Amino acid sequence: MSSNVVHLHKDPTPDPAPVTTLTVVPGASAARPVPLWVRSGRAIRRAVTDERTKSAARAFVRHNAYVMGGAKIVARRTWDGRTGSRYERMLRAAEAAGNHEVAAEWEERLQRFREARHRRRMDLLHSPIDAAKGVAVTTGMGIGGLVALxxxxxIANKDAADVITPLQAVIEFIALMIRIVQIVWGPLVSIGPFLALLALWSVGRHQQAAPQWALPANVRNGEGEPITPSIVVKALRDLGIPALRKAIQEMGDAGASMLSPIVIAGCGVEVDVTLPSGVSTNEVQSKRRKLAENLSRHEHEVFITIPQAARTVRLWVADSGALDEPIGPSPLVTDETLTADYAKGKAPWGQDLRGDAAQISLYQRHLLVTGLSNQGKTASLRALALWLALDRSVQFWLADLKGVGDWAMFDGLAQVLIQGPTDDHVIQATEMVEDAVEEMNRRIEARRTDPNATFPPLIVLVDEAQVAFMCPAKDDDGRPYGGSKATSRYFMAVRKIHNQGRAVDVLMWQGTQDPTDQNLPKLVREGAHTRASLALGTEQQSRMALGDKAVNGGAAPHLLRQGLDKGTLVVASDGITIPAGQASITVRTHFIDDEPAAEIADRAKALRDGVTTLHTIDRTVEHDPLTDIAAVIGDAPRLRTQDVIKRLSAMNPEAYGDWSPVDLTRVLEAAGAEPYKSDGRMVVGRDRVARALAERDAEDSASAS
Incomplete structure (x- = not known):
């Protein structure tokens, strides 16, 4: 009931109203003011480090240094002109270089200079009296001449007053000159020092007589700066060789006598440097990078070789960026009428650093081209083969152990062409080289019986030969195809050709990559007459590729830039023209792409009657089943067919290993000597086989006649 009651009065305890609580958030504290000295320091630092401030400071120092440097240069020139210091410097330089004849000549010149100077000074003692006499005589003669005039x-004017007119005119002219000098003298005295400073500034600016850091940006970096004697001497002085630096400082001519004339050589310049006593050539060679940087060049733009003269290094310095420009196309591509001559011709391989054509003779020379992967080894080797293919007498046996089609254009041109990287291809390549050894022996025997016998040149070319040397496969007798031991088949075949092949024009050409003692044995690499190397990784590899003599003489394929110097070879060979005294030459080879290479190969094929190219070496031994059957029967009157098959299989497993009685019966029936039964077993009769052989020989003789 209580739930139905409605109260008529207010609830004495009403619900409390919700209270809103306000939170006072304090305002953000004001940033602390930055002290004045901090703001000033930051402003000063920004101003000092600003590029405009740096440029202004460099300009201020540079132009002041020009004036001081110019004054020093003028003072030195004046001193040299007034004293014998120049002769003394040249005398000391000649003595330091050990050139006593030149030293004696400069000493004689110094003596003559001193005698002439002494005479001039003695003449000065009498010159005042002589000058006074001269002035008096000149003045008297002048006045007399004017009076006579x-x-x-x-007389002409009939006026006696004209007698002094010329003299008066001269006096007035002198007075005018004095007035002009009086007017001009003040300004000249005022601006004279400024003109002198300007002249000194001009001399200093011309000689760049300022600190290196203060010079303009285009002068500071020296990029592309022409090579001058002073630059070369300064670069040598700063190499960090104490003996060389001391010798240059002691030379009176500041080292200029060390240099030969700088001559233009292709896309660069060349200069010979005669080193002073106590400095060896290999010390300079070992600092090639620092020398290049001192000459404002990259390392690959400076080549150091050893010429014929003693204690001399030859520097070839490329124009900045010139070696990054490609050379022109090969004459094989541009001249379709070009032919080759194996014995007397030279292959156009590329250009040397001088820009001259680099041509190489291939006559009776084994060839080795090596380098890192993808540097142009196959292209440079193929360029020589394409040129030689234009001589129709040359034969090619090729094995491309890369097998990607680089030599495909020789299909129909080479007598043998093996392409592939597997062990089976290595086996085929090894058998090809062994066949070349047999051909070499045949030629040697023919030459022994007929000393005038001649043979067509045979080029046995193996590209990627390191695959053959590293092949693990072995033959049935356990002899390895790869390796560098006396049992290694490929190694021994190559060695035999290297030893005797040249005499009968059987030549071994090999291309390898990343040489080591394992993939390029010492005896093989030293058996090549022409050794060429592209970019390599280490100096040790360079010595493997070219030999110690070439590397000691300055050859440095390990300093070529991988990827950037593709096709650039360092060549050591007597078949190419090398400057006197050098052991190698650097050649930038022509690149012949696949399409023009195929066109050149087509021209070579047109010179030949047609060549059938073998793509595998057929090692199947020729056999005559009937003759072999007679041989295995021997003296027995008859032999069971099963025994005949067993003996044939033992004699030649490859030919008869899978023979059955059916195969034996087929051969005998065809010859008319079919098997027959004896004591219930099928046998082969000796007399029947002998009679069949005799009848066949008679038929062959009759058909031949």
Missing amino acids: GVVLA
Whole structure:
């Protein structure tokens, strides 16, 4: 019931109203003011480090240094002109270089200079009296001449006053000159020092007589700066070789006598440097990078070789960026009428650093081209083969152990062409080289019986030969195909050709990559007459590729830039023209792409009657089943067919290993000597086989006649 009651009065305890609580958030504290000294320091630092401030400071120092440097240069020139210091410097330089004849000549010149100077000084003692006499005589003669001229004027004008007219005119002219000097003298005295400073500034600016850091940006970096004697001497002085630096400082000519004339050589310049006593050539060679940087060049733009003269290094310095420009196309591509001559011709391989054509003779020379992967080894080797293919007498046996089609254009041109990287291809390549050894022996035997016998040149070319040397496969007798031991088949075949092949024009050409003692044995690499190397990784590899003599003489394929110097070879060979005294030459080879290479190969094929190219070496031994059957029967009157098959299989497993009685019966029935039964077993009769052989020989003789 209580739930139905409605109260008529207010609830004495009403619900409390919700209270809103306000939170006072304090305002953000004001940032602390930055002290004045901090703001000033930051402003000063920004101003000092600003590029405009740096440029202004460099300009201020540079131009002041020009004036001081110019004054020093003028003072030195004046001193040299007034004293014998120049002769003394040249005398000391000649003595330091050990050139006593030149030293004696400069000493004689110094003595003559001193005698002439002494005479001039002695003449000065008498010159005042002589000068006074000269002035008096000149003045008297001048006045007399003017008076005589006045007399002539007076007679002509009939006026006696004209006698002094010429003399009066001269006096007035002198007075005018004095007035002009009085007017000009003040300004000249005022601006004279400024003109002198300007002249000194001009001399200093021309000689760049300022600190290196203060010079303009284009002068500071020296990029592309022409090579001058002073630059070369300064670069040598700063190499960090104490003996060389001391010798240059002691030379009176500051080292200029060390240098030969700088001559233009292709896309660079060349200069010979005669080193002073106590400095060896290999010390300079070992600092090639620092020397290049001192010459404002990259390392690959400076080549150091050893010429014929003693204690001399030859520097070839490329124009900045010139070696990054490609050379022109090969004459094989541009001249379709070009032919080759194996014995007397030279292959156009590329250009040397001088820009001259680099041509190489291939006559009776084994060839080795090596380098890192993808540097142009196959292209440079193929360029020589394409040129030689234009001589129709040359034969090619090729094995491309890369097998990607680089030599595909020789299909129909080479007598043998093996392409592939597997062990089976290595086996085929090894058998090809062994066949070349047999051909070499045949030629040697023919030459022994007929000393005048001649043979067509045979080029046995193996590209990627390191695959053959590293092949693990072995033959049935356990002899390895790869390796560098006396049992290694490929190694021994190559060695035999290297030893005797040249005499009968059987030549071994090999291309390898990343040489080591394992993939390029010492005896093989030293058996090549022409050794060429592209970019390599280490100096040790360079010595493997070219030999110690070439590397000691300055050859440095390990300093070529991988990827950037593709096709650039360092060549050591007597078949190419090498400057006197050098052991190698650097050649930038022509690149012949696949399409023009195929066109050149087509021209070579057109010179030949047609060549059938073998793509595998057929090692199947020729056999005559009937003759072999007679051989295995021997003296027995008859032999069971099963025994005949067993003996044939033992004699030649490859030919008869899978024979059955059916195969034996087929051969015998065809010859008319079919098997027959004896004591219930099938046998082969000796007499029947012998009679069949005799009848066949008679038929062959009759058909031949």
